[in-house]
Amino acid sequence: xxxxxxxxxxxxxxxxxxxxxxxxxxxxxxxxxxxxxxxxxxxxxxxxxxxxxxxxxxxxxxxxxxxxxxxxxxxxxxxxxxxxxxxxxxxxxxxxxxxxxxxxxxxxxxxxxxxxxxxxxxxxxxxxx
Amino acid sequence: xxxxxxxxxxxxxxxxxxxxxxxxxxxxxxxxxxxxxxxxxxxxxxxxxxxxxxxxxxxxxxxxxxxxxxxxxxxxxxxxxxxxxxxxxxxxxxxxxxxxxxxxxxxxxxxxxxxxxxxxxxxxxxxxxxxxxxxxxxxxxxxxxxxxxxxxxxxxxxxxxxxxxxxxxxxxxxxxxxxxxxxxxxxxxxxxxxxxxxxxxxxxxxxxxxxxxxxxxxxxxxxxxxxxxxxxxxxxxxxxxxxxxxxxxxxxxxxxxxxxxxxxxxxxxxxxxxxxxxxxxxxxxxxxxxxxxxxxxxxxxxxxxxxxxxxxxxxxxxxxxxxxxxxxxxxxxxxxxxxxxxxxxxxxxxxxxxxxxxxxxxxxxxxxxxxxxxxxxxxxxxxxxxxxxxxxxxxxxxxxxxxxxxxxxxxxx
Numbered sequence: 001x002x003x004x005x006x007x008x009x010x011x012x013x014x015x016x017x018x019x020x021x022x023x024x025x026x027x028x029x030x031x032x033x034x035x036x037x038x039x040x041x042x043x044x045x046x047x048x049x050x051x052x053x054x055x056x057x058x059x060x061x062x063x064x065x066x067x068x069x070x071x072x073x074x075x076x077x078x079x080x081x082x083x084x085x086x087x088x089x090x091x092x093x094x095x096x097x098x099x100x101x102x103x104x105x106x107x108x109x110x111x112x113x114x115x116x117x118x119x120x121x122x123x124x125x126x127x128x129x
Numbered sequence: 130x131x132x133x134x135x136x137x138x139x140x141x142x143x144x145x146x147x148x149x150x151x152x153x154x155x156x157x158x159x160x161x162x163x164x165x166x167x168x169x170x171x172x173x174x175x176x177x178x179x180x181x182x183x184x185x186x187x188x189x190x191x192x193x194x195x196x197x198x199x200x201x202x203x204x205x206x207x208x209x210x211x212x213x214x215x216x217x218x219x220x221x222x223x224x225x226x227x228x229x230x231x232x233x234x235x236x237x238x239x240x241x242x243x244x245x246x247x248x249x250x251x252x253x254x255x256x257x258x259x260x261x262x263x264x265x266x267x268x269x270x271x272x273x274x275x276x277x278x279x280x281x282x283x284x285x286x287x288x289x290x291x292x293x294x295x296x297x298x299x300x301x302x303x304x305x306x307x308x309x310x311x312x313x314x315x316x317x318x319x320x321x322x323x324x325x326x327x328x329x330x331x332x333x334x335x336x337x338x339x340x341x342x343x344x345x346x347x348x349x350x351x352x353x354x355x356x357x358x359x360x361x362x363x364x365x366x367x368x369x370x371x372x373x374x375x376x377x378x379x380x381x382x383x384x385x386x387x388x389x390x391x392x393x394x395x396x397x398x399x400x401x402x403x404x405x406x407x408x409x410x411x412x413x414x415x416x417x418x419x420x421x422x423x424x425x426x427x428x429x430x431x432x433x434x435x436x437x438x439x440x441x442x443x444x445x446x447x448x449x450x451x452x453x454x455x456x457x458x459x460x461x462x463x464x465x466x467x468x469x470x471x472x473x474x475x476x477x478x479x480x481x482x483x484x485x486x487x488x489x490x491x492x493x494x495x496x497x498x499x500x501x502x503x504x505x506x507x508x509x510x511x512x513x514x515x516x517x518x519x520x521x522x523x524x525x526x527x528x529x530x531x532x533x534x535x536x537x538x539x540x541x542x
Contacts, residue, residue, distance in 0.1 A: 012357065015350055016145035021138045052356045052369070053410045068414065069360035103139055 002043070002085050002111035003092040008076040009104025011050055025100050032098040036084050041095075043083030044122075051077050076104050083111065140180055143189050144173050148269045149354060151193045153241030157304060159201050162248065162294055166266060168201035169193070175200070239358045240306060242267070246319040246351070251297055258293045260326045260344075265290055268347050278330070278344050316359065320368050320424070323348050323355070327372045345376050366415035367425030373408035374431035377401040388530045393440040405435045423459045426451055445474035462491035466498055469505075478508040496525040500535070507542060516542050 017025075036042035051070035058065045070077060086092040089108070096106050148169065155165035172193045186192040249263035257279060264270045264278070276286035307315060330344025349372050356365045381399035382390055412428050430451045437443040452468035465484055473481035482505050485498070492498035503518035519539045526532040 010146065012146035012354070013139075013142040015353060016142040017138065021142075024138075049407050049410060050353065052353065052360060052366075053407055053414070055414060066417075067361075102136060103142070 001088070001092075002083060002114050003089075004109045004111055005082040005084060005092075005096045005099070006078060006107040006109060007080045007082075007099065007104065008078055008107065010075055011077050011079070013103065014079070025103070028098060028100050032082070032095060035098055036082075036095060039086075041085040043085065045080070045082040047080040048078060079104075083114070136181065139185075140177060143185065144176065144193075145269060147190045147193050149242045149245060149267050150190050150238050151197055152266060153238065153245040154194045155197045155201060156245060156248075156302070157241055158198055160302060160304060162266060162297060162302075164201055164204065165197075167204065168197040171200035171204075172196035240312070242354065242358060243307075243312065243315050243319060244303065246322070246355075247315045248297055248302055249293075250318050250322045251300055253296045253300055254293045256325060257329070258289050259322060260329060261286060261290055262293045262297075263322065263326065263351070264344075264347055268351060270347065274343070278341055280341075316355075316362065316365070319355065320352075320365060323352050324368060324372070324424070326351070327375070331375055342379065345372070345379070348372065349376060361418075363415040363418040363420045364422040364424050366411045367422060367428045370408040370411040370415065371424055371428035371431055373404045373411070374428060374435050377404035377408070377435065388533070392434060397437075397439065400435065408432065408435070421454070421458065423455060426455045426458060430455070443474070445471050449475050462488045463495070463497075466492065466495075466501055470501060473505060473508070478505045481505050482509070494525065496522050496527075496531065499525065500538075503538070512542050 033042060033045070054068075054070050056067045056069065056071050058067055084092065084095055086095060089110075092108050096108050099106055151172070152165050152169050155168050156162055159165050159168065175196050176189070176193060180186070245267055246263060249266060250259050254262065261275050261279060264275050265272065270278075272287050272290065273283050275290075276283045279286065281289075303311075327345050327348035330341045330346075330348065333341040349369070352365065352369045352372060356362070356369055359365055377400050378392075378395060380401065381395040381397065382392075384390055408428065409432060412425065412432055415425050415428075430448055433444050433447050433451070449468060449471040452464060452471055455464050456468060466488055469481040469484040472484055482502070485502050485505065488498060499518045499522035503515045503522060506512075506515035506518055516539065519535055519542070523532065523535045523539065526535055
């Protein structure tokens with residue numbers, strides 16, 4: 001089964017973390033990545049830009065409205081995601097638990113349909129981190 | 130440390146991110162910056178005592194505001210024995226805590242934080258002290274950290290901040306909810322202030338450079354905060370984009386001795402692509418609004434530099450055009466001087482000198498005016514005049530790095 005791991009935390013709080021704490025978080029991501037690589041279950045993953053960089057399209061009168069910012073004003077924001085393949089939910093939970101769990105919430109949402117896509121720009125984005 | 134994030138980190142991050150809102154709200158309640166800061170301090174200590182056991186509250190900001198208000202009131206009661214209480218100093222909201230907290234919606238937070246930043250920009254305070262005050266009150270840096278960033282002793286910085294606070298108190302703080310026009314004006318003032326703070330860190334070279342880099346990061350952090358509060362403001366998007374573009378070059382713009390490496394000679398592989406990408410997105414978002422402003426145009430200029438794989442690929446015609454736009458939005462001799470640099474690349478040194486020649490009166494005391502003029506004169510072969518210009522620049526050099534750079538240029542002529 002394919003699962004997505006959706007990572008939420010408060011941007012304003014992450015903004016306050018010092019380099020050491022940031023490195024600690026990255027290290028945990030490294031652990032998840034190598035764990036999933038070992039089982040051949042690591043799919044694409046992404047870190048999202050800040051919600052200030054986002055726009056949201058909402059229904060408007062006549063034509064849709066493009067609004068600045070994220071979909072909803074929430075305490076925690078969607079910051080990044082993984083796609084992983086696991087045999088069952090227990091494994092997916094165990095994998096996601098390798099990430100830092102004390103700075104926000106991690107949602108595991110099974111994938112209903114997955115298209116592999118054909119991203120020319122993905123390699124470039126991978127370089128820039 | 131094996132990549133474990135401790136709970137103290139989390140609590141510190143929560144307190145840090147809550148600080149502007151809480152101190153902003155407490156300043157509104159107590160109408161006193163010092164009292165608000167002290168109350169926040171006490172509330173933070175209570176939080177660190179209570180949260181580890183009881184866990185994070187649902188709404189840490191509201192928790193801290195409440196705790197801070199109680200702490201502030203306690204402090205007033207304690208002082209009342211010696212100093213008569215001036216009840217007018219406290220705003221009306223104190224009677225009903227719940228009602229007061231419910232009233233704190235995003236709009237209030239917005240105005241509270243904006244007011245807090247605006248207070249720090251008070252014209253009665255010297256510019257560098259304005260920055261110090263904002264770093265202390267809003268960003269929550271310690272006096273020691275701020276003193277380091279401004280290359281002064283802790284004691285001197287302590288005095289400067291105390292003096293700045295007294296000036297703010299004497300001047301009176303504007304507490305009424307601002308009108309639309311006032312809010313726009315405050316945003317403009319605060320944006321300018323944060324850009325100055327960024328530049329204070331960015332412009333430093335020599336031994337101060339590494340020490341002062343945190344100023345850039347704090348300024349970016351505060352601009353991010355401002356943009357979260359005003360997510361549709363194209364000029365704040367532009368300002369953040371501009372600072373991200375500039376900051377993306379941080380690793381490339383100083384040599385190991387801390388000397389500035391000019392844009393043309395930087396190793397562009399060292400530029401931070403993540404910051405550049407974010408700057409590009411923000412600028413695109415801003416431009417979609419068709420409400421141009423100086424920060425957006427300056428960000429657009431920086432974006433052109435960032436888009437060039439090497440210096441020779443720079444689209445100077447576009448930069449010339451953008452400086453033209455900046456000249457009409459915000460006419461200034463320095464902008465024209467910058468435009469002349471772009472013009473020289475597009476149309477040759479004579480065309481650039483025609484622009485520069487009109488600036489002599491305004492920029493006589495500006496090092497870069499003489500530096501640019503010297504370079505252009507050298508290009509057209511007037512070495513004597515070029516030498517004179519560089520010599521003028523040398524007379525205005527403020528740092529050893531600048532002097533060294535200019536002496537090398539003089540020797541090359």
